[in-house]
Amino acid sequence: MSEWILEASAIGKSFPGVRALDSVDFALRGGEVHALVGENGAGKSTLIKILSGVYQPDTGEIRVDGQTVTLASAQDAQRLGIVPVHQEIHLVPLLSVAENIFLGRQPMRGRGWIDRAGMERQAAEILESLGIRVDVRALVTDLSVAQRQMVSIARALSSQARVIILDEPTASLSERETMILFEIIRRLKERGVAVIYISHRLEEIFVIADRVTVMRDGRVVGTQPVAETRLDQIIAKMVGRQMSDLFRKQEVPIGSPILQVDRLNAEGVLRDISFTLHRGEILGLAGLVGAGRTELARAIFGADRYDRGSVLLEGRPLRARHPREAVARGVGLAPEDRKQQGLIMGLPVAQNITLANLFRRQLLGFFSLRAERQTAETYVKRLGIRTPDVDRHVVFLSGGNQQRVVIARWLETRPKVLILDEPTQGVDVGAKAEIHGLMVELARAGVGILLISSDLPEVLQMSDRVIVMHEGRITGRFSREQATQEMVMRSATGEYLEIA
Amino acid sequence: MKAIRRERGQEARPWLKEGSWGWLRGVARAARGNIAFILLITIGLLASLLSDVFLTPQNLVNILSAIAVIGIISLGQTMLIIAGNFDMSVASVLGFAGIVAVATQRFGLLPCILLALLAGVIVGAVNGLIVTRAKANPFLVTLGTQSFVYAIALMATQSKTLYSEIPAFNILGQGRIGRIPVAVILFLVLALMLQIVLRNTVYGRYLYAIGQNKEAARLAGIPVDRVLVSTFILCSVLAALGGIVMTSRLNSTVANAGFGFDFESIIAVVLGGTSLFGGSGSALLTVAGVLVLGVLNNTTILLGVPYEGQFVVKGAVFLAVVGLDSLVKRR
Numbered sequence: 001m002s003e004w005i006l007e008a009s010a011i012g013k014s015f016p017g018v019r020a021l022d023s024v025d026f027a028l029r030g031g032e033v034h035a036l037v038g039e040n041g042a043g044k045s046t047l048i049k050i051l052s053g054v055y056q057p058d059t060g061e062i063r064v065d066g067q068t069v070t071l072a073s074a075q076d077a078q079r080l081g082i083v084p085v086h087q088e089i090h091l092v093p094l095l096s097v098a099e100n101i102f103l104g105r106q107p108m109r110g111r112g113w114i115d116r117a118g119m120e121r122q123a124a125e126i127l128e129s130l131g132i133r134v135d136v137r138a139l140v141t142d143l144s145v146a147q148r149q150m151v152s153i154a155r156a157l158s159s160q161a162r163v164i165i166l167d168e169p170t171a172s173l174s175e176r177e178t179m180i181l182f183e184i185i186r187r188l189k190e191r192g193v194a195v196i197y198i199s200h201r202l203e204e205i206f207v208i209a210d211r212v213t214v215m216r217d218g219r220v221v222g223t224q225p226v227a228e229t230r231l232d233q234i235i236a237k238m239v240g241r242q243m244s245d246l247f248r249k250q251e252v253p254i255g256s257p258i259l260q261v262d263r264l265n266a267e268g269v270l271r272d273i274s275f276t277l278h279r280g281e282i283l284g285l286a287g288l289v290g291a292g293r294t295e296l297a298r299a300i301f302g303a304d305r306y307d308r309g310s311v312l313l314e315g316r317p318l319r320a321r322h323p324r325e326a327v328a329r330g331v332g333l334a335p336e337d338r339k340q341q342g343l344i345m346g347l348p349v350a351q352n353i354t355l356a357n358l359f360r361r362q363l364l365g366f367f368s369l370r371a372e373r374q375t376a377e378t379y380v381k382r383l384g385i386r387t388p389d390v391d392r393h394v395v396f397l398s399g400g401n402q403q404r405v406v407i408a409r410w411l412e413t414r415p416k417v418l419i420l421d422e423p424t425q426g427v428d429v430g431a432k433a434e435i436h437g438l439m440v441e442l443a444r445a446g447v448g449i450l451l452i453s454s455d456l457p458e459v460l461q462m463s464d465r466v467i468v469m470h471e472g473r474i475t476g477r478f479s480r481e482q483a484t485q486e487m488v489m490r491s492a493t494g495e496y497l498e499i500a
Numbered sequence: 501m502k503a504i505r506r507e508r509g510q511e512a513r514p515w516l517k518e519g520s521w522g523w524l525r526g527v528a529r530a531a532r533g534n535i536a537f538i539l540l541i542t543i544g545l546l547a548s549l550l551s552d553v554f555l556t557p558q559n560l561v562n563i564l565s566a567i568a569v570i571g572i573i574s575l576g577q578t579m580l581i582i583a584g585n586f587d588m589s590v591a592s593v594l595g596f597a598g599i600v601a602v603a604t605q606r607f608g609l610l611p612c613i614l615l616a617l618l619a620g621v622i623v624g625a626v627n628g629l630i631v632t633r634a635k636a637n638p639f640l641v642t643l644g645t646q647s648f649v650y651a652i653a654l655m656a657t658q659s660k661t662l663y664s665e666i667p668a669f670n671i672l673g674q675g676r677i678g679r680i681p682v683a684v685i686l687f688l689v690l691a692l693m694l695q696i697v698l699r700n701t702v703y704g705r706y707l708y709a710i711g712q713n714k715e716a717a718r719l720a721g722i723p724v725d726r727v728l729v730s731t732f733i734l735c736s737v738l739a740a741l742g743g744i745v746m747t748s749r750l751n752s753t754v755a756n757a758g759f760g761f762d763f764e765s766i767i768a769v770v771l772g773g774t775s776l777f778g779g780s781g782s783a784l785l786t787v788a789g790v791l792v793l794g795v796l797n798n799t800t801i802l803l804g805v806p807y808e809g810q811f812v813v814k815g816a817v818f819l820a821v822v823g824l825d826s827l828v829k830r831r
Contacts, residue, residue: 327721
């Protein structure tokens with residue numbers, strides 16, 4: 001009996017034009033939490049897909065419990081106990097928790113009849129063993145994102161999974177929910193289940209993982225016990241260069257008010273939101289998921305309606321009932337969901353960049369394709385967008401580059417106010433710093449920036465002032481000097497702390 | 501069939517085609533952009549082998565002449581399909597516009613044509629407003645207006661045929677410039693104009709954006725509803741124009757003159773290679789698709805295939821193309 005529950009040796013995988021994996025070795029012990037980190041494009045997803053049977057490697061072999069296996073499909077992998085839990089949670093909303101856990105594997109009574117009582121009992125047992133407090137009869141649609149994720153894990157466990165793969169599991173979880181998740185992972189460990197843990201949140205690795213593997217450019221750079229390494233060492237391996245300090249924001253002069261929001265109210269969503277954004281200022285908007293930050297952004301931008309209150313842009317009222325009005329007045333919004341809302345995946349880079357500003361570059365409805373191309377190429381150079389040419393559909397670009405295209409689009413509109421909703425989510429370390437640099441550049445040009453982010457260090461580093469929301473209200477206002485992680489967190493969980 | 505489940509949130513690799521049907525997918529993708537031309541050449545070759553008449557100038561002109569009306573209608577349908585919608589009311593708008601034209605002939609040539617086009621504007625506006633305001637399925641909404649307009653047409657004509665009285669009216673349908681019918685020239689000119697609009701105008705660009713991702717288009721500041729209503733109107737106006745041409749050609753009009761044109765126009769667009777899911781396509785592709793339809797029809801007639809057989813052929817080709825379309829576009 002091998003000590004290794006799952007091994008991959010010399011795995012190679014190429015796609016047309018890209019060598020995704022080059023001689024990758026990976027090994028997993030039973031009961032260990034093994035973190036897998038790397039920039040976007042490093043090969044993590046490809047490796048995971050090979051381990052879970054979705055892709056087949058070109059070269060190399062996979063061994064389960066020491067025996068060589070061929071994983072021709074996801075079902076093959078599942079039969080061997082390798083189960084991925086995706087970011088996109090694949091549960092059926094209108095079925096109950098128990099039904100979802102046993103979907104396709106319902107315990108039967110006789111022929112063709114589901115043993116409902118038995119199913120609910122077994123589901124409850126699994127949830128109990130993991131410490132998950134959810135009613136097995138609750139409908140999935142009534143659960144929070146965090147709870148759904150836990151049900152997904154329970155489902156994986158119910159299929160006798162021995163290896164569970166978690167891909168960015170804490171992306172939409174609050175701090176408290178993350179702690180609960182970690183507790184569940186610890187219980188999985190006790191049962192001998194191995195966990196492959198992928199995350200961009202490197203601090204988490206030190207809390208939950210036993211070993212960490214760093215990938216870069218399709219290769220494994222190193223695998224080490226977490227106890228024997230440090231954060232800056234991991235980052236250095238990921239980017240291949242030393243990153244002494246995270247980005248430090250330079251001073252930018254702050255001008256007159258450019259956006260004034262006064263007692264904005266939307267039934268059930270926003271309560272008396274008032275704040276002022278100045279030219280050249282980066283205003284951080286912090287809060288937990290569900291606090292109403294995105295809703296506020298959309299209300300200002302005209303994407304959603306609000307009931308009462310006013311928005312003044314450059315002193316004149318902006319009552320946008322459609323994003324078109326906001327864009328025409330010089331407001332831009334880079335949405336949280338960049339793939340479904342921020343960009344149009346099936347259109348080329350050039351077209352995505354010009355889309356929001358075409359109406360200003362037209363003559364009698366016509367515009368110049370050549371000018372569009374030139375504009376796009378200028379931005380590609382200026383923002384460092386890595387793409388073979390501007391005609392490539394943006395779906396082919398990595399997360400960080402896609403985000404750069406989003407920013408290019410809004411830069412092209414010469415905005416007065418730019419709202420960025422989680423601009424560096426799912427973006428690798430190198431691109432993150434560059435995007436921060438762009439923000440400062442924009443601020444220097446006099447643009448007012450509203451930065452919505454769940455990444456506390458990012459918020460604290462980049463913002464001149466911070467406002468914090470909780471359940472639709474503003475519960476905290478801090479100046480740059482006063483804002484600390486602890487203060488922001490306290491406001492985010494409901495404490496009123498208005499200092500600035 | 502081994503389907504590849506692609507998870508959102510992970511890098512998409514659309515060129516990847518794994519599984520036992522992967523090779524077919526690759527062929528389909530390569531064929532996709534050029535499917536109309538491949539079909540045209542294949543069927544054309546077959547036809548010229550099986551019939552001596554096929555390649556004669558007269559026959560070729562006949563083909564063009566026969567597809568002029570459906571071509572004009574398909575151009576309108578193309579715009580809507582690119583934007584992610586459909587118009588199933590074109591068939592009854594065609595008939596209705598013809599009736600309006602003939603019924604108002606006593607006001608003069610130009611007024612009666614304008615009034616017929618106006619009928620198209622009104623139906624298009626109704627379609628567009630219901631689809632955008634009620635956020636209803638365009639397919640179903642336009643099927644509804646189709647019935648409604650047909651009913652009005654039947655009542656107005658009391659189910660009888662109306663005859664055109666002004667000789668000048670017939671130029672559109674029966675006139676020629678050289679050997680080419682005016683109707684064909686009109687179709688080709690319109691196709692060219694649409695092609696330019698789609699590629700070079702803001703409006704055209706908006707159509708593709710909306711067809712690809714309506715919400716993302718809206719968040720980029722595109723006035724989605726306004727664009728869609730305009731497109732429904734344009735499509736209906738082109739259907740009305742088709743009705744005018746047809747009436748002019750036959751010297752007469754009847755309520756069900758456009759029977760079958762709703763599906764045929766969609767078939768033509770899909771045959772050309774435009775995706776039913778929206779977000780891609782062009783006027784030139786539709787011209788190719790219309791030509792394929794024309795050649796198919798012509799061939800079946802030349803070969804003496806019975807009337808019913810035509811539908812079988814059309815249906816089979818349509819199914820094949822739709823199947824390929826889904827295979828390629830499957831998300």
